[in-house]
Amino acid sequence: MLQRSRRTWVLFLLPATAIYGTFILYPLVRGVLLSFTDNTGGPSSNFVGTEQYRKLFDDPQVVDALKHTVLYAAVVLVVQTGLGLLAASILARRPRVRRVVSNILLLPALISPVMASFIWSYLYRPDGGINAFLGDIGLGRLQQVWLGDPSIALFAVAAVNIWMFVGYSCVIFLAGYAGIPQDALDAAAIDGANGWQRFRGIEWPMLAPALTVNVTLSLIGTLGVFDFPFVLTGGGPMGSTSTLTMLIYRDIFTRTDFGQGAAAAVVLLVLVLVVSSAAGSLLRRRERAI
Template sequence: MRRGNSAGGRRRRVTAVSLWFVVPALVIYGLVVIYPSISGAVYAFTDWRGGSSASFVGLRNFRELLSDPKTAGALRNTMLLTVVGTVVQTVLGLLLALALNSAIKSRNLLRTLFFAPALLPPVVIAVLWQYLYTPGGVIDRVLDTFGLGALSQNWLGNSSVALWSVLAVIVWQNVGLTMVIYLAGLQGIPDELYEAASIDGAGTMASFWNVTRPMLAPATTIAVALIMISNLKLFDQVFVMTGGGPGYATETLSLVMYKEAFVLGHYGYGAAVALVLTMLVAALVFVQVTITRRFEVEQ
């Protein structure tokens, strides 16, 4: 009994010592993440405009948010970027992964080239493409070279195409990351499954549908979740390339939050927008993960 008590005491001492190593990280996390998050959620129900005075206004900020045409347009743009961007980026990433998972000699170089933009800061990408989109710039000159000069226009100044121009940049930058996720999934599929499918007489499309598709379900869950989160909180590229313009054609919820809080000084209203955006991200990603994981379980 004494030996057992001694061993139990040593385990408790080791556990206590280990906890002390965790405490500093928890304190920093609480000060940097938890406390500001809770404070922001509280200020969303106030009319705080900076300083120390803030009056409780209940749901007034949220009512204004829902009735404000500018914020409604930003929500519409955000959802459009999220839905279309997620579909396009997922499909292109999968196609690239399937192509570069083959035995072509230049596959390593091509993988590097497609993945490289994902490693660059979004601001750098935005400045680069802002230059490329300049009227009469590189893109317009390339179109002229191929006899498509009639398509040239003010890509970021035309309200009908500005949002799509921004979306093209987002997909171009991040499709390489989606490709890498799918490549990891493809390389984890045992060759025996394809051999068995071949013996059963399955062709290329049948093998993809019955072997590759279900085996890539976990990769799809991860890829779609990351794309959705990134597009829902999109800020850097829009801020640098268009500033939300022309007019409010490319405004996003993150940009509305920034302008209301740090430009106009409406911190309470900005916190309300941030809270709505946080809840929107959490709800959509939860639904997406729940749905896509059902396919993993079924398979």
């Protein structure tokens, strides 16, 4: 009976295992092996060891792209998570409008990133909606060439990412709020704790699992960002918004240097795994300590 049960499990697992191996494991292993060759898209290639990785880190454009990627991820992580937490904290206290407002915040996520980027590219134009609005309300001194200034272009691109996904962060935190016992909040209020004290002493510790989910998803998404900078700036101006994914695209589709592109992809994979795993481990340790 036990042997038949095991056979049944194996039969159920085979389709999923075959799909996973074909579309995930095989491309992953093939990409790693490709990064140790000088393949340029042809049928033959030579093994070059770690030469592609050496060339990668000797390229100042790659180093700059790595810095931009990390900075972009940090900005989006902090601002998006903070705004999502703020919105969730407000909505948790206003059940009458919670569903409507949270749905409104989620609306941008229904748009494709490419379409959202095109919309914001018009808003960011020197004669676009943002500068026009600033001029109309008497803040003309704040008008900028948003996507043409190397000092602010990366932050302008990050703002589109934040606008699009802050609703996700809010909804995740609202799910965390749903797990906070109302009795604990009522008891704290009876003891004289104000809103900030209740948030700091009860809500923030109990939102730890929601924070872990938000941080992990944000890091994975932003470290691999491609569509927003590609559509909005193409990596410019002066390479100030180039990211690792854009260099991978350049090496594979423009230079047809498959070995170099695969090496950059492996570096990106390691970066995502290390950063997200480290952040997740620290946050889960915090959860257990609470």
